[in-house]
Amino acid sequence: MRTIEFIIIHCTATPVTVTLESMKAYWKNVLGWKNPGYHYLILPSGEIQTVTSEQNIANGVAGHNRYSIHLAYVGGIDEKGKALDNRTDAQKQAMYAKLLELAGRYPDATIRGHRDFSPDTNHNGVIEPFEWIKGCPAFDVTTWLENYDPISKAA
Ligand SMILES: [Zn+2]
Numbered sequence: 001m002r003t004i005e006f007i008i009i010h011c012t013a014t015p016v017t018v019t020l021e022s023m024k025a026y027w028k029n030v031l032g033w034k035n036p037g038y039h040y041l042i043l044p045s046g047e048i049q050t051v052t053s054e055q056n057i058a059n060g061v062a063g064h065n066r067y068s069i070h071l072a073y074v075g076g077i078d079e080k081g082k083a084l085d086n087r088t089d090a091q092k093q094a095m096y097a098k099l100l101e102l103a104g105r106y107p108d109a110t111i112r113g114h115r116d117f118s119p120d121t122n123h124n125g126v127i128e129p130f131e132w133i134k135g136c137p138a139f140d141v142t143t144w145l146e147n148y149d150p151i152s153k154a155a
Pocket of ligand 1: 009011060136137
């Protein structure tokens with residue numbers, strides 16, 4: 001069993017139409033990664049796709065992966081590639097529910113956004129849009145968790 005210290009939220013920083021298959025191909029063929037970038041992918045529909053087992057390491061934040069679980073929503077940029085929190089209501093609901101479930105299973109883990117981890121040292125020098133916006137996941141995770149109301153779906 002891995003010891004999980006962080007549950008880290010990401011955006012894919014891609015068009016919202018991107019598929020898990022294309023992301024997997026990108027990680028493997030372009031980046032040459034053996035491991036995927038995330039454990040879970042949340043589609044605009046709210047469907048959550050499992051990318052890899054929680055016992056495996058995913059390459060979400062360099063230097064912090066051994067003890068982290070990575071969760072990404074599809075989206076996070078506008079049509080010009082600038083950071084934008086464009087999560088659908090279904091994505092927010094699914095994300096919140098998944099975080100509750102993970103927090104229940106990993107009560108000692110802290111929930112953070114990617115940008116809360118030294119963003120300047122990560123993902124340098126690559127021109128493709130996956131993951132390299134400094135603002136990932138395009139919203140403040142702590143503020144959102146404090147304000148999100150899963151009943152009224154506000155915030
Ligand atoms: Zn990220």
